[in-house]
Amino acid sequence: MEYEIINLSYNSLEPVIDDKTLDLHYNGHYKNYTDKLNKLLKESSYDYRYSPEELAMNINNFPFKNNSDLLFNLGGYLNHSLYFDHLIDSKVLVPEGLAKELNKYFGSFDNFKNEFINMALELKGSGWTFLVLDKNNKLRIINLPNQDSPYFYGFIPLMGIDMWEHAYYIKYNLDKKKYLENIFNIIDFNKVYRNFLNAKR
Template identity: 25%
Template sequence: MLRSVLRLHKAVATPLASPFRAAARLHTVPELPYTVSSGVTPLLSPAALKVIYSDHQTGLVNRLNELIAGTPYDDKLYYEVLMDSARSLNETQIFNNASQAWNNDFFLRSLSSTPAAMSDALSKRIAESFGNVEVFKREFTTSALGLFGSGWTWLVEDKDGRLVLLNTYNAGSPHHRRRMQREDETSTDHDLASGAQNPYSGASKFSAPAKLMANNSYIPILCVSMWEHAYMTDYGITREGRQQYLDNFFKTVDWSVVEGRVFRAGGF
């Protein structure tokens, strides 16, 4: 099992560490609500999902465990590692691996081969910000295709409950204004109130405890990976291939999952 492999890996890498301490806070790759062997039809073939999840995600978590072994981080929850390392420019490697793994999990957890349709309530909420759902999809796709290099395109809620689009580059995260890695390299003062709810409760081992949401800049609602490894296996590297990847992305978004992440301004 993956947990056993990762425990052995950490024990070998840090032979002087207490095995009880190492096992207690060891980060593992959360299981998805679908199997790699089934893929996510029509977006990701089993081969593509293996690259994204089995190979890339496992590598990120393994590397993170190596980086935090023997540091104060190895007693922290996953989301604490992400947020605390975001505040320090001296811990970029820790942040990059933590943020990239979180982003990847969030992306994959939004997908389904049998997705729930968008509810009228969510459709209305999107229309309030974009005019209608088709305009939103078109602007989201245009934003994703406009990424020059690797990154993520997000639908997020701002502090006033508005739904907006955001691109982050590399391992950039919407969770912290210092680490968005936006193209314009600008920051924002949008922060959550200290009593904010937790939209990730029970979602996965990467979930954020509600008390830790206080320093966020935006609430992520939906994202798509525009890293080359996410689309090259099935679609190649052309713009036409990436367009098809994004078209299929919207065919596999589970809108019930997305709706469960919307909670600001009274939710609906």
């Protein structure tokens, strides 16, 4: 079965994300990555036996490991699925279990947020900032360029913020910091914690 875009559990993320950006991002960019990914996979006679995450984690075992178009659209699909899944139209408290993990690695939730924002501001050009679990089950904040997926590098993404201009430019123009500070208010940290529990190996 083809890979599909995830359904949104909200109609609007105003005022943090303006409706026009959400529409273009979800119905335009995300859908394009998904459609192109399916087209390229079908051209390679792929049989969809793996989840997209498994496909990305094991990309070296597939004949299309060097197909840069396919990797770009697979990453774009996975990154946007993560992003839209953990956005929510109301503020969510950080669950206790996640808060404990964040305290362990970053000292406090506020430190985590600052480190994440500072990391994202260091990104040059288009890319993403992720909270990931590494191979030793440790939390890390990383930047990746373009549509690279953390799965390509052996990381499991728990939270990912899109730092491409299409994610913020209409409303925030050059003010990436404001976009980052505001988006923390519409992250569903229950989903981030769920991702953490699912990712632990």
